[in-house]
Amino acid sequence: MTKAEFVAKIANEKELTKSQAEKGVEGFISVVSDALVSGDKVSIVGLGTFSVVARPQRKGINPRTGEKIEIPASKVVKFKGWSPSENRKGAATTAIVPSDNQLPAVPEEVDNVLVNEAVQFINETVSRTIYNGALQIGDYLLENFFNDDIAAASSRNPRKPVSFRALCSREDLSLHPATLGEMVRVAAQERFFHQHNLDTDNLSYSHKAELVKIPNDDHKIQLVSEIVGHVPPYRVLAERIKQERSSAPATERQISPRHLLKDIQDSENRIEKSILPQLAADTEFIRRMRPEMKIRILEEARRLAEKAAEHQRACEDLIRALEGGE
Numbered sequence: 001m002t003k004a005e006f007v008a009k010i011a012n013e014k015e016l017t018k019s020q021a022e023k024g025v026e027g028f029i030s031v032v033s034d035a036l037v038s039g040d041k042v043s044i045v046g047l048g049t050f051s052v053v054a055r056p057q058r059k060g061i062n063p064r065t066g067e068k069i070e071i072p073a074s075k076v077v078k079f080k081g082w083s084p085s086e087n088r089k090g091a092a093t094t095a096i097v098p099s100d101n102q103l104p105a106v107p108e109e110v111d112n113v114l115v116n117e118a119v120q121f122i123n124e125t126v127s128r129t130i131y132n133g134a135l136q137i138g139d140y141l142l143e144n145f146f147n148d149d150i151a152a153a154s155s156r157n158p159r160k161p162v163s164f165r166a167l168c169s170r171e172d173l174s175l176h177p178a179t180l181g182e183m184v185r186v187a188a189q190e191r192f193f194h195q196h197n198l199d200t201d202n203l204s205y206s207h208k209a210e211l212v213k214i215p216n217d218d219h220k221i222q223l224v225s226e227i228v229g230h231v232p233p234y235r236v237l238a239e240r241i242k243q244e245r246s247s248a249p250a251t252e253r254q255i256s257p258r259h260l261l262k263d264i265q266d267s268e269n270r271i272e273k274s275i276l277p278q279l280a281a282d283t284e285f286i287r288r289m290r291p292e293m294k295i296r297i298l299e300e301a302r303r304l305a306e307k308a309a310e311h312q313r314a315c316e317d318l319i320r321a322l323e324g325g326e
Contacts, residue, residue, distance in 0.1 A: 008275045019284040036077060048081035060117055074111050131205035138187030141180065146188075153188035154216055185212040192216040198224055206234045213241055267311070 001009070003025070011021035032050055035042050041051035052075060060071045145164040146153040152161075160168075168177035175183075186208050193200050198221065200208065207227075214220055227237065279285055289297070 004279065005275055008278060017284070018279065018282045019288070022285065022288070048079055051078050051080075052076070053078050060113060069113065071111070071113055074114075134183050134205055135187065135190070137175075137180070138183035138185075138190075141184045142187040142191070146184065148191070150188040150191050150216070153184045154192075154212070182209055182212065189216060192220075193224065196221050198228070200224060200228060202228060202231055204231075204234065207231065207237055210234065210238050210241055213245060 007018060007021045007025050010016065010024065011018050014021070016024075032042050036050060036052050039052070041049055043049040055074045055076055057073045058071050060069055061067070141164070142148060142150075142153050145161055145167070167173065168180060173180075186205070189208060189212050190200070203211075203224075211220065211224065214223075232240075286294075
């Protein structure tokens with residue numbers, strides 16, 4: 001939830017104007033920030049406690065060079081939340097509780113070395129545990145439910161083997177059926193790569209899961225051969241595949257009428273949940289915007305208007321085509 005969405009939610013629940021709700025949120029942020037800077041902690045019954053803690057100096061490794069380094073002591077804000085299941089009747093009571101005056105001030109700089117170390121540790125741990133498990137499950141399903149039939153396992157055809165469909169319908173299964181389907185397709189893709197002597201060990205599971213979105217063909221072989229030597233970030237590969245799929249005919253992208261129906265429904269849901277209609281008419285909200293923020297929002301709004309016009313024309317073309325086919 002963004003700050004603007006948070007303000008709109010409060011205004012709606014408490015029957016306030018957007019301006020009144022925004023002032024309340026700004027006041028909350030200001031009070032909490034000032035308390036933390038002065039060394040206090042803020043405890044809000046029904047929400048949680050904000051405090052500042054000191055992180056001592058420690059040894060670390062620079063993930064770019066592998067060099068051992070000394071990470072200096074830092075000061076970070078800590079939030080300990082209440083359980084969402086707690087009774088919220090007393091949530092309106094707020095108390096600022098003084099703490100030890102030795103608490104450090106709120107830090108102004110990000111500990112980039114720590115963040116880099118965390119990314120490396122998390123990625124390695126995920127790859128070693130979660131992703132290896134996903135590959136093992138995929139291999140098991142491919143062998144036992146699909147008889148190692150790569151084409152059948154790679155297909156998005158809903159008419160899967162009856163035993164596999166029964167497996168996916170089990171309520172005591174820990175994984176969502178869509179996740180199982182992805183694991184099978186990744187396993188089948190791995191067999192496909194092996195058949196064409198492609199070594200993909202340096203690709204993460206996320207890369208492989210993204211690659212299953214395109215068919216097992218010569219183009220995929222060419223793409224993988226290109227990236228295995230210099231693996232791009234996952235998001236770069238995802239964007240490339242997204243662009244390729246959007247430019248390909250629907251028949252090549254294995255898109256069914258159900259996909260089109262769901263896309264229309266999802267688009268409608270996003271429009272219904274948008275706060276744009278409410279805030280666009282709020283002149284006070286717009287007046288209070290900083291000039292630089294107005295410029296950014298104006299540019300994005302223009303782009304959105306162009307895309308909305310394109311979607312409107314596409315909907316009109318679709319309506320005419322459907323009505324003409326009746």
